[in-house]
Amino acid sequence: MKLNIQNETSRLRAVILGTAESNGPTPKPEECYDPKSLEHVLAGTYPKEEDMIKEMEAVAAVLKKYDVTVYRPKVLENYNQIFARDISFVIEDKIIIANILPDRKREVEATEYVWINVDKSNRIILPDDCHVEGGDVMPWNDYIFMGTYTGEDYSEYITARTNKQAVDAIQKLFPHKKVKSFELRKSNTDPRENALHLDCCFQPVGKDKAIIHKNGFLIEEEYQWLVDYFGKENIFEITKDEMYDMYSNIFSISENVVISERNFTRLNNWLRANGFTVEEVPYAEIAKQEGLLRCSTMPLIRD
Secondary structure, three states: OOOEEOOOOOOEEEEEEOEOOOOOOOOOHHHOOOHHHHHHHHHOOOOOHHHHHHHHHHHHHHHHHOOOEEEOOOOOOOOOEOOHHHHEEEEEOEEEEOOOOHHHHHHHHOOHHHHOOOOHHHEEEOOOOOOOOHHHEEEEOOEEEEEEOOOOOHHHOOOOOOOHHHHHHHHHHOOOOEEEEEEEOOOOOOHHHOOOOHHHOEEEEOOOEEEEOHHHEOOHHHHHHHHHHHOHHHEEEOOHHHHHHOOOOOEEOOOOEEEEEOOOHHHHHHHHHOOOEEEEEOOOOHHHHOOOOOOOEEEEEEO
């Protein structure tokens, strides 16, 4: 398999879409990896497996409508395998196997049948001291945008997923690219003050537009860099509540087709006003786990 990912929005040809089958029981509070899941566990509103399966199948149907080849993980019994982007990601012709939370190692094995067909020299496993998840990594033509957290209290945040060592390692792997990292706001307890990944507060769409939430960034100059890079007129600013609902975590099939949650009325209207075709799907149950459409898809090939 010849991988090719240069950016977030070129025409998609092949993708891994996670699965909600045999998702396992509702986690105990102490088993939650993020504050939003914890909030729903405590409130008794954690999503049901059958609802999440329906939501993911709606996405699969849209992808098939656009002739995208869709791979699914091998189903592991009683195991959460929804967020395919966490465990691996593709830049150019290389697949990078993420160093994720140790409890999630088996998720990687469930998609091995796909990337085992990639030339061995293009299968990259980063050193153990590099922590990274795909939600923090965004190829954007000459750039690779990365979300990170470099505070001395990094180890205290279960929500800090990508460290400086990973940023440095990615720069070394792609010396011809400009790796631009952004310090993200982290909270173990308040989902409205937590940008779990870069794609929880920012994402490019189309050729020159972006969705962004200012408070997701710890350093205002870094947020401002993105606004200046894309141009204020091309930016859709989302509120704290919209970030919480995961507005920036939609998914591009091409430069003019996006999959979005059907309740994102303000965003979807803006996208249509800017010439996008918006394929609306129900995804509000999956959103309760602090992940949405980008998190549950892992592109392999784009034009």
